[in-house]
Structures are given as C-alpha cells and as structure tokens.
Amino acid sequence: xxxxxxxxxxxxxxxxxxxxxxxxxxxxxxxxxxxxxxxxxxxxxxxxxxxxxxxxxxxxxxxxxxxxxxxxxxxxxxxxxxxxxxxxxxxxxxxxxxxxxxxxxxxxxxxxxxxxxxxxxxxxxxxxxxxxxxxxxxxxxxxxxxxxxxxxxxxxxxxxxxxxxxxxxxxxxxxxxxxxxxxxxxxxxxxxxxxxxxxxxxxxxxxxxxxxxxxxxxxxxxxxxxxxxxxxxxxxxxxxxxxxxxxxxxxxxxxxxxxxxxxxxxxxxxxxxxxxxxxxxxxxxxxxxxxxxxxxxxxxxxxxxxxxxxxxxxxxxxxxxxxxxxxxxxxxxxxxxxxxxxxxxxxxxxxxxxxxxxxxxxxxxxxxxxxxxxxxxxxxxxxxxxxxxxxxxxxxxxxxxxxxxxxxxxxxxxxxxxxxxxxxxxxxxxxxxxxxxxxxxxxxxxxxxxxxxxxxxxxxxxxxxxxxxxxxxx
Amino acid sequence: xxxxxxxxxxxxxxxxxxxxxxxxxxxxxxxxxxxxxxxxxxxxxxxxxxxxxxxxxxxxxxxxxxxxxxxxxxxxxxxxxxxxxxxxxxxxxxxxxxxxxxxxxxxxxxxxxxxxxxxxxxxxxxxxxxxxxxxxxxxxxxxxxxxxxxxxxxxxxxxxxxxxxxxxxxxxxxxxxxxxxxxxxxxxxxxxxxxxxxxxxxxxxxxxxxxxxxxxxxxxxxxxxxxxxxxxxxxxxxxxxxxxxxxxxxxxxxxxxxxxxxxxxxxxxxxxxxxxxxxxxxxxxxxxxxxxxxxxxxxxxxxxxxxxxxxxxxxxxxxxxxxxxxxxxxxxxxxxxxxxxxxxxxxxxxxxxxxxxxxxxxxxxxxxxxxxxxxxxxxxxxxxxxxxxxxxxxxxxxxxxxxxxxxxxxxxxxxxxxxxxxxxxxxxxxxxxxxxxxxxxxxxxxxxxxxxxxxxxxxxxxxxxxxxxxxxxx
Numbered sequence: 040x041x042x043x044x045x046x047x048x049x050x051x052x053x054x055x056x057x058x059x060x061x062x063x064x065x066x067x068x069x070x071x072x073x074x075x076x077x078x079x080x081x082x083x084x085x086x087x088x089x090x091x092x093x094x095x096x097x098x099x100x101x102x103x104x105x106x107x108x109x110x111x112x113x114x115x116x117x118x119x120x121x122x123x124x125x126x127x128x129x130x131x132x133x134x135x136x137x138x139x140x141x142x143x144x145x146x147x148x149x150x151x152x153x154x155x156x157x158x159x160x161x162x163x164x165x166x167x168x169x170x171x172x173x174x175x176x177x178x179x180x181x182x183x184x185x186x187x188x189x190x191x192x193x194x195x196x197x198x199x200x201x202x203x204x205x206x207x208x209x210x211x212x213x214x215x216x217x218x219x220x221x222x223x224x225x226x227x228x229x230x231x232x233x234x235x236x237x238x239x240x241x242x243x244x245x246x247x248x249x250x251x252x253x254x255x256x257x258x259x260x261x262x263x264x265x266x267x268x269x270x271x272x273x274x275x276x277x278x279x280x281x282x283x284x285x286x287x288x289x290x291x292x293x294x295x296x297x298x299x300x301x302x303x304x305x306x307x308x309x310x311x312x313x314x315x316x317x318x319x320x321x322x323x324x325x326x327x328x329x330x331x332x333x334x335x336x337x338x339x340x341x342x343x344x345x346x347x348x349x350x351x352x353x354x355x356x357x358x359x360x361x362x363x364x365x366x367x368x369x370x371x372x373x374x375x376x377x378x379x380x381x382x383x384x385x386x387x388x389x390x391x392x393x394x395x396x397x398x399x400x401x402x403x404x405x406x407x408x409x410x411x412x413x414x415x416x417x418x419x420x421x422x423x424x425x426x427x428x429x430x431x432x433x434x435x436x437x438x439x440x441x442x443x444x445x446x447x448x449x450x451x452x453x454x455x456x457x458x459x460x461x462x463x464x465x466x467x468x469x470x471x472x473x474x475x476x477x478x479x480x481x482x483x484x485x486x487x488x489x490x491x492x493x494x495x496x497x498x499x500x501x502x503x504x505x506x507x508x509x510x511x512x513x
Numbered sequence: 514x515x516x517x518x519x520x521x522x523x524x525x526x527x528x529x530x531x532x533x534x535x536x537x538x539x540x541x542x543x544x545x546x547x548x549x550x551x552x553x554x555x556x557x558x559x560x561x562x563x564x565x566x567x568x569x570x571x572x573x574x575x576x577x578x579x580x581x582x583x584x585x586x587x588x589x590x591x592x593x594x595x596x597x598x599x600x601x602x603x604x605x606x607x608x609x610x611x612x613x614x615x616x617x618x619x620x621x622x623x624x625x626x627x628x629x630x631x632x633x634x635x636x637x638x639x640x641x642x643x644x645x646x647x648x649x650x651x652x653x654x655x656x657x658x659x660x661x662x663x664x665x666x667x668x669x670x671x672x673x674x675x676x677x678x679x680x681x682x683x684x685x686x687x688x689x690x691x692x693x694x695x696x697x698x699x700x701x702x703x704x705x706x707x708x709x710x711x712x713x714x715x716x717x718x719x720x721x722x723x724x725x726x727x728x729x730x731x732x733x734x735x736x737x738x739x740x741x742x743x744x745x746x747x748x749x750x751x752x753x754x755x756x757x758x759x760x761x762x763x764x765x766x767x768x769x770x771x772x773x774x775x776x777x778x779x780x781x782x783x784x785x786x787x788x789x790x791x792x793x794x795x796x797x798x799x800x801x802x803x804x805x806x807x808x809x810x811x812x813x814x815x816x817x818x819x820x821x822x823x824x825x826x827x828x829x830x831x832x833x834x835x836x837x838x839x840x841x842x843x844x845x846x847x848x849x850x851x852x853x854x855x856x857x858x859x860x861x862x863x864x865x866x867x868x869x870x871x872x873x874x875x876x877x878x879x880x881x882x883x884x885x886x887x888x889x890x891x892x893x894x895x896x897x898x899x900x901x902x903x904x905x906x907x908x909x910x911x912x913x914x915x916x917x918x919x920x921x922x923x924x925x926x927x928x929x930x931x932x933x934x935x936x937x938x939x940x941x942x943x944x945x946x947x948x949x950x951x952x953x954x955x956x957x958x959x960x961x962x963x964x965x966x967x968x969x970x971x972x973x974x975x976x977x978x979x980x981x982x983x984x985x986x987x
Contacts, residue, residue, distance in 0.1 A: 043643060049738075068772075101711040101937050106841075146868065146870065148753070148757070148869070149868040149869050149870040149871075149901075150869065151868065193705070193710075195704055199703070199704065201765070203681075204704065206710065207677075207681065215811065216962065216966070220962045220965070221962060222960065222962045222963060222966060223960045223962065223963075224960065224963060226868075226938065227868035227901075227938060228866050228867070228868065228901060228938075228940050228943070229673070229866065229869070229899075229900040229901055229902065229903055230669055230673065230678065230897075230901070230902045230940065230943040230944055231866060231940035231942075231943060232666070232667050232717060232939055232940070232942045232943060232945065232946045232947070233724070233942050233947060233951075233955055233959055234947065234955065234959060234963060234964075234967050234985065235714060235717070235718055235970060236667075236680065236713040236714055236716070236717055237963055237966055237967070237968045239680075239710040239713035239714070240709060240710055240713070240714055240970075243706060243709070243710055244709055249708070258759050259764075260761045260764060262764065279622070283622070286734050287734045287805050287807065287808055288806060288808050288809040288810070289807060289810075290733075290734060290736065290765070290766065290807040291675070291764070291765035291766070292764065292765070292766070292807075331764060333761065333762050333763060333764040333766075334761055334762050335762040335764075335814070335817055335818060335821065336762070336814060337811060340809070340810060343809055344809060346596045347809065359605035392702050392703065392704045392705060393702070394620070394623040394625065394700075394701035394702065395622070395623050395624065395703070396620060396622035396623040397623075418794075423704075425703075426703040426704050427623075427701075427702060427703055427704070428703070428704045434526070442647070464700065464701060464702075465702065466700075466702050466704065466706070466707055467707060468705075468706045468707050469702070469704040469705060470704055470706055471706065472706045473706070473707060473708065477707075479536060481707055481708065484707075485707060485708060486696065486697045486698065488690070488694045488695060488696045488697065489696060489697075489698060489708060489711055490708075491694070492690070492696060492709075492710070492711055492974065493708050493709045495973040495974060496709060496714075496970060496973055496974075498973065499969040499970055499972065499973035500966065500970075502967060507576050511708065
C-alpha cells in the first residue's frame with residue numbers, strides 16, 4: 040500500500056462526498072460492529088466504514104482509493120475466522136457490502152439465482168426455497184454471513200460432500216476491480232469455455248483481487264426428504280471404512296458424513312445444550328450420516344445400508360431419525376460442536392484437511408503430539424471426514440488455568456499439528472482461509488512458485504495494492 | 514512473441530541438445546501427425562516438434578525458449594477442434610507431452626489418481642476401473658485425447674450433468690511456467706483454502722499460462738448398474754419439462770440427458786451406422802436418458818419416472834435398455850451424431866450454450882435464422898440439454914454444392930447463430946474453447962474488462978509471450 044498522505048478527516052470527507060454522508064461512519068464506538076470479529080483476536084481500528092448504497096458507489100470509492108492510495112477492506116457479515124475482514128494496519132477503510140442486499144433474480148427453470156454481495160446467506164436459502172429449489176451451502180453463521188464474504192472466503196460447510204464448496208456453487212460473479220472498473224461475469228451457463236477462469240480467481244481471493252458485488256449461484260431441486268442417522272463407531276478407521284461403504288451404496292445421495300467424538304456429546308449433555316441424547320448409546324466415536332431422497336424414490340436406503348454396515352461390523356449401534364425433531368436434534372449436536380468447547384474454557388483450534396485416507400493417521404498422530412506437549416489436554420477432532428476436513432480442536436485440561444494454557448501452548452501446539460498435517464500432504468487451512476491469521480504460515484508452507492504466481496497476479500490486478508492490503512500474501 | 518532471431522536449424526539443434534536428438538523432429542512429413550488436426554482448417558507448419566522425455570526436460574525447453582523468444586505450443590492428443598494445439602504463425606515449436614504418459618498413482622481410498630499430461634484419456638479410465646473406481650469424463654475422442662489437453666481445454670462430454678467438466682474433476686495440477694519454473698500444485702485435498710485458485714486458472718487456459726505436466730484427478734465409486742432409455746418427445750420445450758421432472762425425481766443420479774433430433778436417426782439408419790433402430794418409434798425428437806444405480810439401490814427408478822412422464826404427457830413412447838447391447842447401441846446413436854453428418858456433405862457447426870431454460874428458444878430462433886439464410890438447410894441440433902449446451906450444427910441442403918455452400922454461408926451462418934446465442938445470454942464456446950478459431954469472435958463478444966484482466970494475467974505469468982502465442986487472446 041502506498042504511504043498514506045490523507046488525514047482521517049480528509050478520508051471521511053472524501054468518502055462522504057462519494058457515497059453520501061449517511062453512509063460513512065468514523066466514530067470508533069459506532070464502528071464497533073465492523074471491528075469486533077468473532078474470535079476477538081484482532082484489535083486494530085479503521086479510519087472509517089463506508090457502506091455504499093449501490094454498485095456504482097462501490098466503483099467510485101475504489102476509483103478514489105486507488106488514486107489516493109487508501110487501503111480498502113471489503114466486509115460482509117463480519118463472521119470470518121481469520122481476520123480477513125478487519126484491519127491489519129489501522130489505516131484502512133472498511134467497505135461494507137451490507138446495503139447491496141437484493142436478490143436480483145431467481146430462475147428455477149435455469150437453476151440459478153443472482154444475489155448481491157450483501158444478501159445474508161439465510162435469506163438466499165429462503166429465496167431459493169420460495170422457488171421450490173435449494174441453495175445447498177449451510178454454515179453455522181448463516182444467519183449473519185453475507186454472500187460476498189461466503190464467496191470471498193470460499194466457504195464450505197456440512198454439505199460440501201454432495202454439492203461442493205462456495206466456488207463449486209458459483210456460476211459467475213460481478214466484481215469491482217481495484218481501479219473501479221466493473222467486471223461483468225454474471226452468467227447462468229453451466230458450460231462456458233471462453234477464456235480464463237476469472238470467476239474462480241475472485242472466489243476465495245479474500246477481496247485482494249477485486250470486490251465481489253453480486254454472484255449467480257447454482258440452485259438444486261429440493262429433495263423430498265432426508266434420511267438421517269447417528270451411528271456408533273469404534274474408531275476413525277472404522278468411520279473411513281463406513282464412509283466408503285456409504286459412498287458405494289448411496290453415491291451422490293450421500294449428503295453428509297460427519298465425525299464426532301464422545302467428548303462432544305459429554306460436554307453438550309453436561310451443559311444442557313441438548314434436550315435429549317441424540318445417540319443410541321455410549322460410543323467413543325459417532326458419525327452423523329444423511330442421505331437425500333428425491334420424489335418417487337423409495338425410502339429406506341439408509342436403513343438398508345446401515346444393516347450392511349452392522350453385518351460388516353463397522354457399526355455397533357445406530358439411531359435413525361424418525362421425525363423432524365429427531366433430525367433437528369442430530370444436527371444441533373453436530374452444529375454445536377464448536378460452540379460447546381467454550382463452555383469448558385479456551386481451546387486451541389485447527390481447520391485442516393488431509394487426503395481422506397489419512398484422516399485416521401491425522402487424528403492418531405495429532406493426538407499423540409498434543410498429549411506429549413500438554414498432559415491431560417482434551418482432543419475434540421470433529422467434522423467433515425468425507426472431505427478429509429477435520430476441525431482439530433483441543434480443549435484445555437480440566438482445572439487448568441485458561442490464560443496460562445493459551446499463553447504457553449497456543450503457538451507450539453499449532454506447530455505440532457501443522458507438522459503432522461503437512462507430513463500427510465494436507466492443508467493448514469481447509470475452509471477458513473488465510474486472512475491475517477495465517478499469512479506467515481502460508482509463506483512457510485506453500486509451494487514457493489505458487490506464492491510467486493499469486494504475487495504476480497496480485498500485482499497485475501491491483502498494482503497500487505489497495506485491496507485488503509497485507510491479507511493473504513502478507 | 515519477440516522477433517525470431519534464430520534459424521530453424523539453430524532451433525532444432527538447441528532442442529536436440531536439451532531434450533535429446535531422438536526427441537526432436539523437424540522434417541515436415543514426419544511432423545504431419547502433429548500438424549494435421551481433426552478439422553483440417555489450420556495449415557501452418559512448425560519449426561520443429563520436441564517430445565521431452567520427462568518434466569525436467571519440459572522445464573529446460575521452456576527455460577531456453579523464454580530466453581530465445583521462441584513460441585512453444587503444448588500438444589496432447591491433437592484432438593482439439595479450435596486449433597489451439599497447432600501453429601498459428603508457422604514459427605513455433607510444438608512441444609508434445611506424449612512421453613509423459615505415466616499414471617503416477619491411483620488411490621482408491623482417497624478417491625484420487627495422479628496422471629501425467631500425456632496419459633490417453635481411455636488409459637486413465639482403465640487405471641481407475643482397475644482400482645474399482647471411475648474417472649467420469651467421457652469424450653468421443655477419448656481413445657486419443659490426452660489428459661493435458663483434456664484439462665487445458667476444460668473438456669466436457671456427456672456426463673458433465675452428474676460429475677462436472679474437466680475443471681470440476683481436477684483436484685490439482687503440476688505445471689511448467691513460461692520461464693521453466695515448476696508449479697507443484699498436485700494434491701489430494703477436497704478442501705484447501707490456502708491462496709488463489711491457480712489450478713482453475715491453468716485448467717482451460719489452453720496452454721497460454723503454463724504447461725500442465727500432471728494432474729490429480731477425482732475418482733468416483735463405480736455404479737453397480739445404469740438405467741438407460743430413449744424416449745420420444747414432441748419438442749425441445751417438452752424435453753426441458755421432462756428434464757426438470759427427471760431431475761426432481763432422480764437428483765444427482767441423473768447421469769445424462771441428451772437431446773437428438775429425428776434427422777440424426779434418419780442419417781444413421783440410411784448409412785448403416787446402426788445395427789438396429791435404438792428408438793421405440795418415429796418421433797421428431799428423442800432424448801437419451803440415463804440414471805446411475807448404486808449397489809443396494811432397487812432397480813426401476815427410470816421406469817417409474819418414465820411412467821410419470823407418460824401420465825404428464827411429456828413423452829409419447831419409450832424404450833428402456835434391457836441389455837448391455839441395447840445400452841451400447843443407444844450410446845452409439847448419440848455418439849455418432851457428429852460423425853454422421855459428414856456422410857451427407859459438409860456442415861456448419863456451433864458449440865454453444867445458453868441458460869437451460871432458453872434452449873427451446875435457441876433452437877427455434879436459430880433454425881428460423883438459418884432457414885431464412887439458406888432455404889433447405891438441415892438443422893441438426895443435439896447434445897447436452899441439461900447443461901444448456903447444444904451442438905447446433907447444420908447440414909447442407911440435399912443436392913447442394915458442398916464447396917459453394919461452405920464458401921457462401923459458413924461466415925454468415927455463424928454470425929446469425931451467435932447473434933441469437935448472445936441475445937439469450939449464452940456462450941459462443943461451451944466446450945471446445947477459443948484456440949485460434951474464435952480469437953476475433955472473443956474480442957467482440959467478451960466483457961471488455963474480462964479481456965483486460967485476462968491480458969494482465971497473461972502478461973504477469975508469461976511476460977515474453979512464448980506460451981502458445983496468439984491463441985485465445987489473439
């Protein structure tokens with residue numbers, strides 16, 4: 040980013056002249072909602088927050104910022120977990136997409152919805168369902184996450200297995216480039232081989248190459264029903280064998296396959312987070328399994344597959360949801376896995392992925408490394424085993440001092456886990472991205488040629504370095 | 514591309530020194546197999562063909578070419594239809610990937626295969642099947658197309674509906690950059706949010722940003738069986754309604770949904786291209802429909818769905834395959850659609866896509882435009898209606914003069930069809946790419962900001978312009 044020459048007051052005045060005084064905030068207290076991110080790890084302030092009322096105003100802000108050398112941080116619902124959407128230097132302007140919140144169109148026949156960047160994910164779900172379709176990207180934060188952020192972070196979630204992540208669910212994007220030009224890449228085409236894949240370059244770029252202002256999103260037919268179960272399994276190895284069996288029998292009907300350790304049930308039951316036990320009986324590990332059932336397809340495929348799994352000794356007990364309430368409770372059990380850890384003090388978290396065959400090794404070796412470092416530490420590995428993506432979290436030992444635990448072990452445990460992940464050919468950020476949390480880590484672990492290519496592309500598309508400066512590439 | 518300063522002899526000598534004399538051909542007759550492409554539309558020669566024995570030799574050739582300013586054209590199976598893989602200027606060197614033909618690994622547990630760029634697509638199929646899995650990308654040219662070309666052209670095919678195109682089937686790539694650096698992006702991760710999506714930038718770039726030397730490819734469980742039918746439909750509108758019904762009932766089990774006009778059956782039967790009529794009875798339009806059936810799933814879903822379609826008056830007759838021979842014949846009928854046209858003289862072809870709801874309008878309006886231009890012209894629109902991708906071909910009128918037909922109408926008919934396509938929000942190249950055939954067209958129809966972004970990226974990654982010079986961006 041070029042050296043700042045404008046005062047904070049100059050910047051606010053310029054933004055007000057471009058986007059309207061009502062759309063600019065520079066009072067620190069009023070900026071709170073934009074600065075306080077979920078993890079409370081990043082504490083820099085911003086010069087101002089601008090909330091442009093339309094795409095033209097986004098263009099005008101960037102045109103000005105590019106000339107003035109002012110860093111712009113695009114922000115959606117401020118739910119990101121790696122600090123991409125909050126300041127790094129304290130001299131940046133946050134550009135909120137919240138007012139670009141229109142669903143421009145829902146075309147059920149074409150299977151596409153065009154939503155602006157500020158549309159809240161849950162509202163996108165509702166708009167699709169109103170047309171008898173679904174937009175199959177579900178996140179714990181869907182009540183506040185906005186489409187622009189969901190795409191810029193290439194969000195994943197629990198149904199990547201069947202439908203892919205944000206990138207795979209996006210057909211095209213509209214984006215404002217660093218100098219204010221508008222890239223018009225919205226489309227409703229399943230196939231279009233006319234040039235480089237700019238859409239996928241902008242998706243997942245964390246706002247460092249352009250600011251997504253709208254996207255055309257894939258819609259899918261609503262299944263008539265779901266078949267959902269929680270099964271008891273002896274180990275992650277058995278979970279993997281069971282996953283292969285389910286995939287063989289259900290193919291793309293397999294909607295979710297989530298691994299959950301016993302400690303997750305224990306914590307949630309002890310803290311009254313579930314109205315009833317969603318499992319059949321006590322087990323060291325559980326898997327939440329779900330199949331979609333389309334209209335005209337006979338029910339019972341999950342039950343039949345589970346019988347085969349019993350015969351193969353892959354599961355020891357199971358409960359199949361018999362009501363919507365059962366299914367809702369099973370999913371609550373899964374979705375509260377992250378939140379429940381906070382009831383037991385701080386935890387040290389890793390969002391990692393490995394080739395799926397390596398998940399058992401990841402859990403075994405990662406657990407051994409952690410227990411060697413911190414006797415009594417409580418591993419809570421859970422998540423998307425079918426994607427090889429484990430949220431490998433560790434709760435502090437019972438009775439430990441919270442502050443001392445974090446101060447002493449946060450860094451070293453990260454190092455130990457990432458070492459195992461990299462040794463298994465995995466990724467140090469499966470879903471959450473790089474932001475400002477993992478920029479140094481990325482420099483250390485990424486293919487150096489990939490980093491050179493990324494820097495060359497960044498320089499080509501944002502020569503003045505005003506787009507989310509310092510994020511991702513450092 | 515910088516001005517050429519080396520003589521042809523100098524170039525051949527340099528290549529021989531780098532890659533071994535046995536791996537360099539500069540005799541025009543011996544270069545024939547590399548120069549003669551399927552459409553016989555492009556006739557420039559090359560200075561030489563080099564066939565490096567390994568990745569290191571590819572790197573060395575590019576390092577030299579980048580310094581010497583010699584254009585390099587990567588080539589796989591030479592099956593491309595837009596001239597991307599053959600010379601444009603006559604001063605280029607063709608770099609054949611044919612000797613990089615190793616399957617490096619097949620990991621069925623992880624669902625990934627690593628194949629070098631020179632592996633023939635059919636051999637990739639066989640390697641997957643040997644492991645009890647499938648690599649679901651099928652093309653008419655699969656007996657000679659090679660993985661590097663399949664990926665560089667982002668090939669599609671008949672199963673994109675269920676499994677996606679080459680881009681969606683690729684987990685990572687290894688590629689040599691213009692200056693010889695090796696980008697090591699192979700991986701077996703379903704989720705990896707550590708930086709820009711370089712994989713998707715290289716896939717579909719037609720060798721203008723780097724030369725793919727290997728790829729990690731997604732494998733899927735083999736279905737236990739397929740349910741396949743050819744149904745009689747009254748119109749493309751009915752086909753679309755039927756497609757929606759099938760998708761509602763079969764979801765992602767719907768493996769293929771291909772539209773075929775009556776003329777295709779007529780030509781194939783008259784020329785003895787089918788051993789028996791694969792259809793139930795005469796109909797203006799047919800659809801070939803296929804569902805996958807996984808192990809443990811009851812048979813009959815297609816039959817049940819077709820009964821619902823009869824009741825809804827969407828189909829008037831149908832035949833469901835009862836044997837492998839039936840299924841093979843049905844697919845031959847579909848796959849011979851392109852070839853059969855040549856039995857009736859030349860045809861003018863368009864590989865286009867529109868939002869799927871607009872397919873009927875595309876066919877109606879395109880047919881009207883063509884018939885206005887050329888009375889008696891025979892429209893042969895067929896293909897992937899579920900992807901909105903129609904191969905909108907036109908055979909010359911019965912008894913017309915072949916040469917005069919092409920000379921008079923090739924250009925103007927293209928213009929007329931592309932006008933309809935663009936008006937419907939479609940793409941002028943759904944599957945086949947840009948190459949050298951459609952560079953001028955791309956300049957006219959693509960979003961200008963997209964073209965600027967593409968040029969900036971090209972300049973950033975290939976500053977000397979040596980990679981497939983003049984292709985795609987002109």
